[in-house]
Amino acid sequence: MKFSPLIFNLFIISGITPIITLGMTLSMSSHVYAVEKNNHDDADYHQVSLNDVSSGTLLFKQSNSKRFLQAPQLKTQVEIEINGLVANVKVKQKFTNTSNNWQHGVYAFPLPDNAAINQLSMRVGDRVIIGEIQEKKQARKTFNNAKKSGKKAALIEQYRPNLFTTQLANIPPNEEVEVELSYFQQVDYQAGEFSLHFPMAITPRYQPKGSKTSATHNLLPTLIFQARAESRAEKHSNTSSFEQYSTTDPVQGQFIDVTVDLFSGAELEQVNSINHSLIAEQQELGHYRLKLVNQLIEKDFKLTWQYQPQALPQILNFQQTYQNKKYGLLMVLPGLSELNENSAANKITPLRELTFVLDTSGSMAGDSLAQAKQAFKYALTSLHEHDSFQLIAFNSYPTKLFQAPVLASETNKQQAWRFVSALESTGGTEIKSALDLVLNEKLTAKNSKNEKLQQIVFLTDGAVGNEAEIFSDIAKKIGSKRLFTVGLGTAPNRYFMKKAAEIGRGSYQFISNHNELVKQMDRLFTKLSQPVLTDLNMSLNNPNGVLVTTPNPIPDVYANEPLFLSYQVTGEQSDSLLTGIYQGEIWSINIENYQQENVDANFLGSLEGNKTVSTKATEELNIPPLATLWARRKIADHYRQLMLYKESKAKDNIIELALKYHLVTPFTSLVAVEKEVSRPHHQTANAKQLKNMLPAGQKLPSTALNWQWQFNGAICLLLMSVISLLLIPQRKNND
Amino acid sequence: MINTNSTKIAVNKSTVDKLSKKPYEIILLSLIVIACLLLIKPSYLYAKSVLAQVLLKHAWQESQHEYQQEIQPQHQEKDQRNRPWHWADSYPVAKLTYKKKNVSWIIMAGMTGRAMAFAPTWLEDSAKPNQYGNTVISAHNDSHFNVLENSDVGEEFLLEDPQGQILSYRVMTIDIVSQYDISSYLFQDETMITLITCYPFKVTNKAKTQRLVIQAVHVDSLR
Numbered sequence: 010m011k012f013s014p015l016i017f018n019l020f021i022i023s024g025i026t027p028i029i030t031l032g033m034t035l036s037m038s039s040h041v042y043a044v045e046k047n048n049h050d051d052a053d054y055h056q057v058s059l060n061d062v063s064s065g066t067l068l069f070k071q072s073n074s075k076r077f078l079q080a081p082q083l084k085t086q087v088e089i090e091i092n093g094l095v096a097n098v099k100v101k102q103k104f105t106n107t108s109n110n111w112q113h114g115v116y117a118f119p120l121p122d123n124a125a126i127n128q129l130s131m132r133v134g135d136r137v138i139i140g141e142i143q144e145k146k147q148a149r150k151t152f153n154n155a156k157k158s159g160k161k162a163a164l165i166e167q168y169r170p171n172l173f174t175t176q177l178a179n180i181p182p183n184e185e186v187e188v189e190l191s192y193f194q195q196v197d198y199q200a201g202e203f204s205l206h207f208p209m210a211i212t213p214r215y216q217p218k219g220s221k222t223s224a225t226h227n228l229l230p231t232l233i234f235q236a237r238a239e240s241r242a243e244k245h246s247n248t249s250s251f252e253q254y255s256t257t258d259p260v261q262g263q264f265i266d267v268t269v270d271l272f273s274g275a276e277l278e279q280v281n282s283i284n285h286s287l288i289a290e291q292q293e294l295g296h297y298r299l300k301l302v303n304q305l306i307e308k309d310f311k312l313t314w315q316y317q318p319q320a321l322p323q324i325l326n327f328q329q330t331y332q333n334k335k336y337g338l339l340m341v342l343p344g345l346s347e348l349n350e351n352s353a354a355n356k357i358t359p360l361r362e363l364t365f366v367l368d369t370s371g372s373m374a375g376d377s378l379a380q381a382k383q384a385f386k387y388a389l390t391s392l393h394e395h396d397s398f399q400l401i402a403f404n405s406y407p408t409k410l411f412q413a414p415v416l417a418s419e420t421n422k423q424q425a426w427r428f429v430s431a432l433e434s435t436g437g438t439e440i441k442s443a444l445d446l447v448l449n450e451k452l453t454a455k456n457s458k459n460e461k462l463q464q465i466v467f468l469t470d471g472a473v474g475n476e477a478e479i480f481s482d483i484a485k486k487i488g489s490k491r492l493f494t495v496g497l498g499t500a501p502n503r504y505f506m507k508k509a510a511e512i513g514r515g516s517y518q519f520i521s522n523h524n525e526l527v528k529q530m531d532r533l534f535t536k537l538s539q540p541v542l543t544d545l546n547m548s549l550n551n552p553n554g555v556l557v558t559t560p561n562p563i564p565d566v567y568a569n570e571p572l573f574l575s576y577q578v579t580g581e582q583s584d585s586l587l588t589g590i591y592q593g594e595i596w597s598i599n600i601e602n603y604q605q606e607n608v609d610a611n612f613l614g615s616l617e618g619n620k621t622v623s624t625k626a627t628e629e630l631n632i633p634p635l636a637t638l639w640a641r642r643k644i645a646d647h648y649r650q651l652m653l654y655k656e657s658k659a660k661d662n663i664i665e666l667a668l669k670y671h672l673v674t675p676f677t678s679l680v681a682v683e684k685e686v687s688r689p690h691h692q693t694a695n696a697k698q699l700k701n702m703l704p705a706g707q708k709l710p711s712t713a714l715n716w717q718w719q720f721n722g723a724i725c726l727l728l729m730s731v732i733s734l735l736l737i738p739q740r741k742n743n744d
Numbered sequence: 745m746i747n748t749n750s751t752k753i754a755v756n757k758s759t760v761d762k763l764s765k766k767p768y769e770i771i772l773l774s775l776i777v778i779a780c781l782l783l784i785k786p787s788y789l790y791a792k793s794v795l796a797q798v799l800l801k802h803a804w805q806e807s808q809h810e811y812q813q814e815i816q817p818q819h820q821e822k823d824q825r826n827r828p829w830h831w832a833d834s835y836p837v838a839k840l841t842y843k844k845k846n847v848s849w850i851i852m853a854g855m856t857g858r859a860m861a862f863a864p865t866w867l868e869d870s871a872k873p874n875q876y877g878n879t880v881i882s883a884h885n886d887s888h889f890n891v892l893e894n895s896d897v898g899e900e901f902l903l904e905d906p907q908g909q910i911l912s913y914r915v916m917t918i919d920i921v922s923q924y925d926i927s928s929y930l931f932q933d934e935t936m937i938t939l940i941t942c943y944p945f946k947v948t949n950k951a952k953t954q955r956l957v958i959q960a961v962h963v964d965s966l967r
Contacts, residue, residue, distance in 0.1 A: 076922060709882070709921075709923045709924075709940055710855050710860065710865075710882050710940065711857070711923075711942070711951070711952070712860070712883060712884050712889070712940065712942040712952075712955065713884055713885055713886055713942040713951075714789045714790070714793070714861070714884045714886050714887055715886070715948075716785070716786035716787075716789040716790050716886060716887075717886055717947045718786075718947055719782060719785060719949075720783065720786035720787065720790075721947065722782065723779050723780075723782035723783040723786070724779075724783070726775060726778065726779040726782065727776060727779035727780065727783070729775075730772045730773075730776045730779060731776060733772050734769065734773070734776070737768070737769055737772075
């Protein structure tokens with residue numbers, strides 16, 4: 010009796026021990042995991058993915074990992090030339106392969122939106138490799154051949170709209186790599202201010218918590234740099250400064266020189282750099298030279314400038330000739346009506362019909378919807394009593410507030426406000442049905458013979474799946490309506506929003522922080538209430554010539570929102586006529602071009618003078634920047650055609666344009682292959698395998714149910730208990 | 745040690761047995777109950793993924809039938825598509841067949857955890873099945889895509905779209921990537937599919953941070 014519990018205990022213990030061990034291992038393993046994770050962070054010091062790239066960076070590949078090691082950067086030189094609205098940016102960067110192994114590298118550069126890359130050259134040691142545009146399949150083949158046979162190669166492809174990557178195969182150990190890249194960009198304009206952005210912030214690094222700097226030395230040996238006497242004279246660098254960098258930490262010692270030549274075509278009010286101090290001087294009227302020397306790379310370079318305010322709309326015309334065709338860029342700067350007191354007094358603003366389409370899906374829950382409601386309130390206040398409006402809220406289904414658009418009377422406004430206040434966020438995001446409703450509904454309104462300017466403001470935070478379908482829908486049904494898209498949060502599809510607004514002759518806006526929503530929407534509604542020039546049309550005086558504009562149709566000009574119009578003229582005479590409606594009256598202006606390579610500044614009413622600007626931006630290629638810009642916009646049009654209607658002809662057109670204008674597109678690459686074999690055959694290019702994983706934005710879906718672990722555990726427990734239970738009768742028999 | 749409840753049960757259960765051994769028996773019995781309870785969740789998860797495929801295949805056949813009979817259903821609205829079960833918030837978009845293992849799955853729209861519990865899912869932002877571009881499909885590695893563990897380059901997948909067109913895809917690349925590497929989502933200039941599942945396949949309780957990415961290209965375009 011006294012002995013038996015002991016035996017019984019043994020049975021029990023034999024049953025329970027595995028369970029406890031199991032539980033122990035379980036908790037242990039999660040502990041071990043946590044420790045491991047920390048170690049990962051240490052090892053990840055220099056590792057980045059292509060998504061992390063925030064400035065021109067050379068990355069070394071690792072086998073079995075899609076993350077990269079960052080190559081030490083020595084020096085960056087940037088030359089920017091701005092012609093009115095087009096910037097030609099030339100980037101020169103130096104890197105080293107400080108390891109003792111051959112490396113396969115990737116040079117990544119986050120291009121600003123609207124940039125068109127056209128030139129690449131790579132220098133490894135004393136050898137120079139120049140890029141050439143080829144159709145993509147061909148390009149990839151060439152590169153693979155080079156990789157196998159040990160030639161150096163550079164391949165540039167456009168993966169996503171704003172990140173360019175160049176592959177650099179076979180970089181010798183302790184070798185210096187110089188990358189030269191040039192691209193075209195259209196400058197930004199916001200509220201009277203032009204700005205140009207150049208990415209040069211350091212790619213974020215993930216500092217280990219214990220901050221073991223030795224970890225970095227294990228990965229990449231410290232910078233070994235021998236200052237080479239540069240045979241070529243370089244404008245803004247000297248050897249002594251190079252030597253200085255060699256002594257500093259590779260992470261810290263990243264310096265940059267920036268030179269900007271700004272051809273504005275007219276006198277500027279002011280020129281500024283937001284993050285850096287720079288030296289600015291006016292060379293001649295409408296030509297400014299700016300310098301930024303030996304700056305530490307910390308923040309992006311952002312240049313802003315403003316024209317002197319004019320009361321009336323100001324037209325700046327820039328034109329260049331390439332292969333018997335004239336390429337131009339027309340900038341229509343809306344005047345500031347406040348300056349013109351006479352016209353402000355008897356200003357006639359066209360009547361408007363505003364439709365506000367609001368996303369009330371589940372993802373808008375909380376602050377987003379509250380802010381959107383607030384924004385709608387602003388929309389209501391921006392309406393005059395003779396304007397009319399409509400409200401459509403949508404989630405899985407769209408809901409109309411009014412049967413048809415109603416006048417913006419106090420009672421209607423209040424009704425709308427009550428309706429909006431009661432909206433709750435729930436359900437999915439069915440963008441298509443909402444757009445269908447708004448586009449069809451507006452048609453009925455048009456039948457009631459009103460001549461109002463029909464504006465649609467579309468606010469959503471959802472991703473759009475069936476883009477092509479929606480585009481073709483808008484294109485078919487938009488008519489004379491204008492579509493303004495507002496994307497909220499990080500999810501909205503920029504491509505979709507931008508294109509939808511372009512088809513709809515409107516504008517697009519992205520608001521990543523919902524706290525900004527009210528402010529930004531207020532600005533949008535203010536803009537919408539101040540159309541300056543509408544129904545614009547451009548035609549050639551010479552009937553034999555052909556004029557093609559992009560965007561086509563030409564969008565309206567609002568206060569504080571200038572128009573950038575790219576055009577191509579075939580034929581001798583490029584003088585043309587721009588017509589539109591200004592303050593309710595038909596308005597027109599002659600755009601005259603006196604000679605090639607001229608930049609004309611035409612002012613409405615009076616011609617204030619011409620400034621001759623010599624452009625030598627693309628000496629190597631002899632393609633004027635304006636021609637490149639035109640081609641770039643044309644390619645974007647074709648690409649949209651391709652995405653919309655899957656026309657293979659569009660693809661051929663893109664390739665043709667890309668080859669002619671030396672542009673990288675989804676179907677063409679810039680390829681450069683060196684002829685001389687530089688790597689000894691017995692040595693294979695190294696790509697170290699290292700642990701990966703870093704937290705960064707979007708990620709692939711979680712694809713493990715993890716049911717088996719629990720299942721196995723439970724089965725174990727079940728078996729143990731059953732066996733133990735079965736053993737109890739034996740003990741009883743023993744008694 | 746012995747609380748009042750267990751004593752009560754013990755007394756009810758066996759009055760003949762000696763008091764000393766009862767607590768152990770009770771503990772064991774309750775352990776069995778706990779084990780059974782623990783079994784419910786994993787069994788449910790797995791059973792759901794298997795059973796849902798049966799329902800989905802039925803729904804798929806129905807929509808195929810409809811298409812062939814040229815019945816004009818109101819396919820425009822999402823809600824009127826053939827739903828596998830009435831409360832489903834997604835719908836079948838394609839049928840994927842893995843030739844080597846002779847298994848097939850019905851793919852559902854929307855790469856959400858909710859849909860993936862039932863079926864492999866199609867990323868709505870990617871190309872439509874069998875259309876120009878990159879069609880991205882993902883599934884759990886311990887339910888539907890568990891057979892992909894030993895997949896190899898050169899193997900073939902068949903993809904059937906709602907129009908009944910069947911295209912064959914040949915595996916060109918197999919990669920193991922970090923969960924943060926979304927480069928496999930990128931638009932590609934060919935008709936291709938990308939299959940994504942968690943890696944490694946071994947049973948653990950940890951969250952898996954790597955993904956197996958299989959990319960297969962439409963066979964006709966390879967010629």
